[in-house]
Amino acid sequence: MTPIQKYPGKKDFPLSEVRHFLEPGPIVLVSSRWKGKTNIMTMGWHTVMEFTPSLVGCVISSGNHSFRMIRDSGECVINLPTADLADTVVRVGNTTGAEIDKFREFGLTPEDAEVVGAPLIRECHANFECRLYDDALVDKYDFFIFEVVKAHAAVTPKYPETLHYTGDGVFMVSGKTINRKKLFRPGML
Amino acid sequence: MTPIQKYPGKKDFPLSEVRHFLEPGPIVLVSSRWKGKTNIMTMGWHTVMEFTPSLVGCVISSGNHSFRMIRDSGECVINLPTADLADTVVRVGNTTGAEIDKFREFGLTPEDAEVVGAPLIRECHANFECRLYDDALVDKYDFFIFEVVKAHAAVTPKYPETLHYTGDGVFMVSGKTINRKKLFRPGML
Numbered sequence: 001m002t003p004i005q006k007y008p009g010k011k012d013f014p015l016s017e018v019r020h021f022l023e024p025g026p027i028v029l030v031s032s033r034w035k036g037k038t039n040i041m042t043m044g045w046h047t048v049m050e051f052t053p054s055l056v057g058c059v060i061s062s063g064n065h066s067f068r069m070i071r072d073s074g075e076c077v078i079n080l081p082t083a084d085l086a087d088t089v090v091r092v093g094n095t096t097g098a099e100i101d102k103f104r105e106f107g108l109t110p111e112d113a114e115v116v117g118a119p120l121i122r123e124c125h126a127n128f129e130c131r132l133y134d135d136a137l138v139d140k141y142d143f144f145i146f147e148v149v150k151a152h153a154a155v156t157p158k159y160p161e162t163l164h165y166t167g168d169g170v171f172m173v174s175g176k177t178i179n180r181k182k183l184f185r186p187g188m189l
Numbered sequence: 190m191t192p193i194q195k196y197p198g199k200k201d202f203p204l205s206e207v208r209h210f211l212e213p214g215p216i217v218l219v220s221s222r223w224k225g226k227t228n229i230m231t232m233g234w235h236t237v238m239e240f241t242p243s244l245v246g247c248v249i250s251s252g253n254h255s256f257r258m259i260r261d262s263g264e265c266v267i268n269l270p271t272a273d274l275a276d277t278v279v280r281v282g283n284t285t286g287a288e289i290d291k292f293r294e295f296g297l298t299p300e301d302a303e304v305v306g307a308p309l310i311r312e313c314h315a316n317f318e319c320r321l322y323d324d325a326l327v328d329k330y331d332f333f334i335f336e337v338v339k340a341h342a343a344v345t346p347k348y349p350e351t352l353h354y355t356g357d358g359v360f361m362v363s364g365k366t367i368n369r370k371k372l373f374r375p376g377m378l
Contacts, residue, residue: 050330093373159361166348170348170366173364174363177359177361179358180279181357183279
């Protein structure tokens with residue numbers, strides 16, 4: 001495939017504010033590395049769980065090639081793709097790392113992370129380096145609780161156009177924003 | 190407050206397809222009933238966890254008045270508000286049921302659920318009756334795993350205009366949809 005040419009410039013992003021990107025429910029790409037191999041999976045079942053430490057819970061089905069890589073390495077990167085990557089998001093989700101090198105196959109660029117061994121995906125708007133924090137529900141629900149230990153985000157736009165899966169092949173694309181700050185009590189923002 | 194006049198007509202909705210509404214990450218209103226009192230809270234930290242049984246995991250902070258009501262009753266209803274209810278969503282989230290009757294205060298209409306004791310919110314686009322399924326992570330993370338035991342949804346629109354919180358008083362409103370079904374393998378939809 002033709003390499004994707006768009007690489008957003010990024011800065012460090014505060015760990016306690018990761019909810020800005022993840023709470024609205026975007027589909028994400030999860031990258032991993034284990035025994036010299038990398039992989040990427042598409043993931044939509046996740047939730048913010050705490051500000052500090054910055055915790056994110058997510059379901060990574062044991063049927064995924066990434067499951068063992070992430071469980072055994074105890075690390076991954078949650079990458080935030082924007083709507084221009086829609087086709088890539090679907091293709092990553094419909095193939096298996098057991099058969100192909102998804103970075104190469106889909107023209108994505110692995111970048112070294114700062115804290116974890118798993119690679120960042122350069123083409124994504126933001127990258128959250130994660131360490132496995134609690135595996136208490138992995139056996140029963142495939143539910144991993146990660147701590148975000150380092151976050152990188154493009155400076156603009158503040159509200160990237162993200163993809164939100166609704167099943168049956170259809171994604172909702174993030175729309176306009178509305179500000180209701182004046183209705184909030186300060187501690188409730 | 191002036192009662193809200195819009196009541197969407199609803200039908201039963203398949204339990205295994207709850208992800209259609211919840212996976213895109215909308216802010217929701219969680220209603221509860223315990224010892225003759227009802228309450229409503231605003232909640233944004235949730236994820237689908239399984240199709241069948243239909244499981245949804247969510248963080249309900251122990252600081253919320255709803256926490257004990259939901260834990261002790263073992264039930265709640267997850268209600269899906271649309272963008273026209275934005276001000277109500279914020280007001281519900283910025284008040285406590287320890288001090289006010291939120292249904293009355295905000296002009297919302299409680300309706301009897303079919304399976305659980307907690308009330309539905311009539312003005313919402315969809316209502317998911319939930320029973321506490323697993324409380325293993327409640328003490329440590331305020332994380333409840335619910336089974337959706339009955340679902341009701343407005344027939345139209347299929348893609349309601351939902352609210353997605355990004356922090357700092359700003360909501361993203363769901364935008365257009367894009368269909369990539371042709372890129373999916375059948376089992377991956």
